Amino acid sequence: MTLPANHPLEDGRTSASALVTTYRGTRGDRTPVWFMRQAGRSLPEYRELRVGTRMLDACLDPAMASEITLQPVRRHGVDAGIFFSDIVIPLKLAGVDVEIEPGRGPVLAKPVRTLADVSDLQDPAGADFSAIAQGVALTVAALGSTPLIGFAGAPFTLAAYLVEGGPSKDHIRARTLMHSDPEAWDGLLTWAADVTGAFLRAQVLAGTSAAQLFDSWVGSLSKADYVARVAPYSARALAAIRDLDVPVVHFGVGSGEVLAEMRDVGAGGDPGAPRVDAVGVDWRIPLDEAARRLGGSVTVQGNVDPALLAAPWPVLEAHVLDVLRRGRSARAHVLNLGHGVPPETDPAVLTRIVELVHAQGGAAGGE
Numbered sequence: 001m002t003l004p005a006n007h008p009l010e011d012g013r014t015s016a017s018a019l020v021t022t023y024r025g026t027r028g029d030r031t032p033v034w035f036m037r038q039a040g041r042s043l044p045e046y047r048e049l050r051v052g053t054r055m056l057d058a059c060l061d062p063a064m065a066s067e068i069t070l071q072p073v074r075r076h077g078v079d080a081g082i083f084f085s086d087i088v089i090p091l092k093l094a095g096v097d098v099e100i101e102p103g104r105g106p107v108l109a110k111p112v113r114t115l116a117d118v119s120d121l122q123d124p125a126g127a128d129f130s131a132i133a134q135g136v137a138l139t140v141a142a143l144g145s146t147p148l149i150g151f152a153g154a155p156f157t158l159a160a161y162l163v164e165g166g167p168s169k170d171h172i173r174a175r176t177l178m179h180s181d182p183e184a185w186d187g188l189l190t191w192a193a194d195v196t197g198a199f200l201r202a203q204v205l206a207g208t209s210a211a212q213l214f215d216s217w218v219g220s221l222s223k224a225d226y227v228a229r230v231a232p233y234s235a236r237a238l239a240a241i242r243d244l245d246v247p248v249v250h251f252g253v254g255s256g257e258v259l260a261e262m263r264d265v266g267a268g269g270d271p272g273a274p275r276v277d278a279v280g281v282d283w284r285i286p287l288d289e290a291a292r293r294l295g296g297s298v299t300v301q302g303n304v305d306p307a308l309l310a311a312p313w314p315v316l317e318a319h320v321l322d323v324l325r326r327g328r329s330a331r332a333h334v335l336n337l338g339h340g341v342p343p344e345t346d347p348a349v350l351t352r353i354v355e356l357v358h359a360q361g362g363a364a365g366g367e
């Protein structure tokens, strides 16, 4: 299947946008910029809209999810929206009893820890993503020529929540299961790949112009475990959109040791057509070093340190300019944070970063 004829990448609305062309490897007249978690608690208009509505209910209300997605685009003038949702939404839609506890994160009524627990999970084919597709369609119609990014959690990051039953530090239980019960691990990651892949596919078909796979907790893995017991399932998740010609970004936190492996996820036996177009880098390694580890076949995305958002402007400004300068050694660069916007961030600072990056034009991001 190809993208529908009225998809923004097909009808020309977003195919020439700075974001899409940069993900595809061309440097333009400016470095595109957006922020992970740009929607959410840093914005007073978000906090106001969310009063009385639980997080996951907000995600499943197409009009509310769309409005929340548009808020940071209007306010900051970023080069992309990212659809307001959560990595656990596909789990919920596939019957997992999960809620988001404010200030804590996803919490499950019943963790998945044994082969029997895995067998109890519902068939992912039964999940209904129509509320997501509606929310995306509403948002895309309002965004016009600004691209919308769809996203999903990678199977390992989802498994970290499914096995632990909530947020955890080193994901010890999940990593133990990986080795102590390979059959349960295979069943769980296969299930997670299929349900998260279906979530991503629903968003792309409904109109997103890029797709980002978040493997947020990949940094807790050894390279050997990543390659043997995690990456194949991330490839399976991305296979769900393999037939759709949409740029793919792969992001992880603490991923410095596995950047090249994350780049190669889904490349399969065809090195001419790797599935990943861009790799998201956290703040722990400089972008020029990331570009060296990645080689010239992918765009880099990142990696302003979220901690510096609260630093005095001259300190932050110098840091952003340094990130732009180091990003020059990559094939192309999309400016972002190394992880999400902290909730206490002053939103005016984010607007100021967008203005700074755009004012540099292609010179700072170009040759």
Ligand code: CP3
Binding pocket: 035, 036, 037, 038, 039, 040, 041, 055, 082, 083, 084, 085, 086, 087, 088, 100, 101, 102, 103, 104, 105, 106, 151, 153, 157, 214, 216, 340
């Ligand atoms: O603007 C955007 O980036 C889009 C929205 C988005 C959310 N979650 C909204 C959200 C995205 C891309 C996610 C992905 C997500 N969810 C990830 C991967 C990205 C990352 O940050 O590493 C992860 C690990 C989750 C799981 C999750 N959901 C956590 C850890 C939390 C934070 C808990 C808290 O309250 O601090 C959530 C809740 C969540 N997801 C919020 C938002 C805006 C906060 C909930 C609220 O506003 O009440």
